[in-house]
Amino acid sequence: MHAFKYHRPGSLKDAAALAAQSPDHKPLAGGQSLVQAMKLRLASPSDIVDLGALKELAGIRASATEITIGAMTRHADVEHSADVRKAIPALAELxxxxxxxxxxxxxTLGGSLANNDPAADYPAAVLGLGATVITSQRRIAADDFFKGLYETALGQGELITAVSFPVPKRAAYLKFKNPASRFAIVGVFVAEMASGVRVAVTGAAACVYRQKDMEQALAANFAPASVAAVRQAAGGLNTDLHASAEYRAHLVTVMAKRAVEAALG
Ligand SMILES: Cc1cc2nc3c(=O)[nH]c(=O)nc-3n(C[C@H](O)[C@H](O)[C@H](O)COP(=O)(O)OP(=O)(O)OC[C@H]3O[C@@H](n4cnc5c(N)ncnc54)[C@H](O)[C@@H]3O)c2cc1C
Incomplete structure (x- = not known):
């Protein structure tokens, strides 16, 4: 690991100022990805801006129509939140x-989204529910946030502060997981929203994406048989030591069908 300067600001304003002063900085959330990347020298920031003291970035707020989760909220807090379990049980289960x-x-939620690992789970929920990513500078629709492999719409010095999830009519997330890390080899989030059906796939390609053929099929008839008939093309999907592109393509249909079954209870 290379040497770096460590900062622990007490407010979002100070964190944003530090980020602006040091263009080669990295925000630190839970360190679950960043510290490993630094140890392996895949990342060597000049400055670390620890977000751990920013109380305004943690916590969960619920209204009748949406759940807003602070960027520094830990996965365990989402898992155990009574508000999330009641409004969006699929998110708590994820x-x-x-x-x-x-x-x-x-x-943390913010760290997972900023990292945008192709096999991460939260991107599927954010895209599948059509959530809004709230940053220190603006609000970004899920459809505009995920740009590619480990790439997002976040600009230099821009911090995720929270994510606002609209409450679906029903939703479910099913993943075929890597048994060691539990990252998704393929994960499918299915949601029936007031505005229509959304299907988001993670783990299969370089970046989370919407499966529009399945969305169309489910809009006509929200039933497992509707997605079971939709074949995912293998072209452009990931092949690695865990699974071939063809196997992942098959899994997309299988996981989507199971997710619809789960959403229907
Ligand atoms: C053994 C292991 C197993 C895992 N299994 C899974 C799994 O099954 N599914 C899954 O989805 N994930 C999995 N993860 C990833 C984990 O869920 C973390 O969310 C992820 O690693 C990000 O970690 P973090 O929140 O600690 O962020 P950090 O590691 O601190 O930061 C990650 C990146 O995001 C940036 N960042 C952090 N917060 C912000 C912010 N608020 N605004 C802007 N940029 C920010 C950092 O600068 C860094 O570039 C696993 C990780 C490990 C180590």
Missing amino acids: AAHIGDRQVRAMG
């Missing part, structure tokens, strides 16, 4: 199956 107990105790 959080409950991230990594292991230690990862859930430290990992």
Whole structure:
């Protein structure tokens, strides 16, 4: 690990000022990805801006139509939140199956989204529910946030402060997980919203994406058989030591069908 300067600002304003002063900085959330990247020298920031003291970035607020979760909220807090369990049980269940107990105790919603690992779970919920990512500068619709492999719409020095999730009529997330890390080999989030049906797929490609053929099929008839008939093309999907593109394509249909079954209860 290279040497770096450590900062622990007490307010979002100070954090934003530090980020602006040091263009080569990195915000630190739970350190679950960043510290490993620094140890491996895949990242060597000049400055670390620890967000741990920013109370305004943690916590969960519920209204009749949306759940807003602070960027520094740990996965375990989402998993155990009575408000999330009541309004969007699929989101609480998703959080409950991230990594292991230690990862859930430290990992954060904001860190997961900013990192945008192609196999991460939260991007599927954010895109599947059509959530809004709130930053220190603006509000970004989920459809505009995820740009590619580990790439997001966040600009230099821009911090995620919270995410606002609209409450669906029904939703579910199913993943075929890597048994060691529990990252998604393929994960599918299905949601029936007031505005229509959304289907988001993670783990299969370089970046989370919407499966529009499945959305169309489910809009006509929200039933497992509707998605079971939709085949995902393997072109452009990931092949690695865990699964081939063809296997992942098959899993997209299988996980989508199971997610619809789960959403229907
Ligand atoms: C063993 C292991 C198993 C895991 N399994 C899973 C799994 O099954 N599913 C899954 O989805 N994830 C999994 N993860 C990832 C984990 O869920 C973390 O959320 C993820 O690693 C991000 O970590 P973090 O929140 O601690 O952020 P950090 O590691 O602190 O930061 C990650 C990146 O985001 C940036 N960042 C952090 N917060 C902000 C912010 N508010 N605004 C802007 N940028 C920010 C940082 O600068 C850094 O670039 C696993 C991780 C480990 C180590």
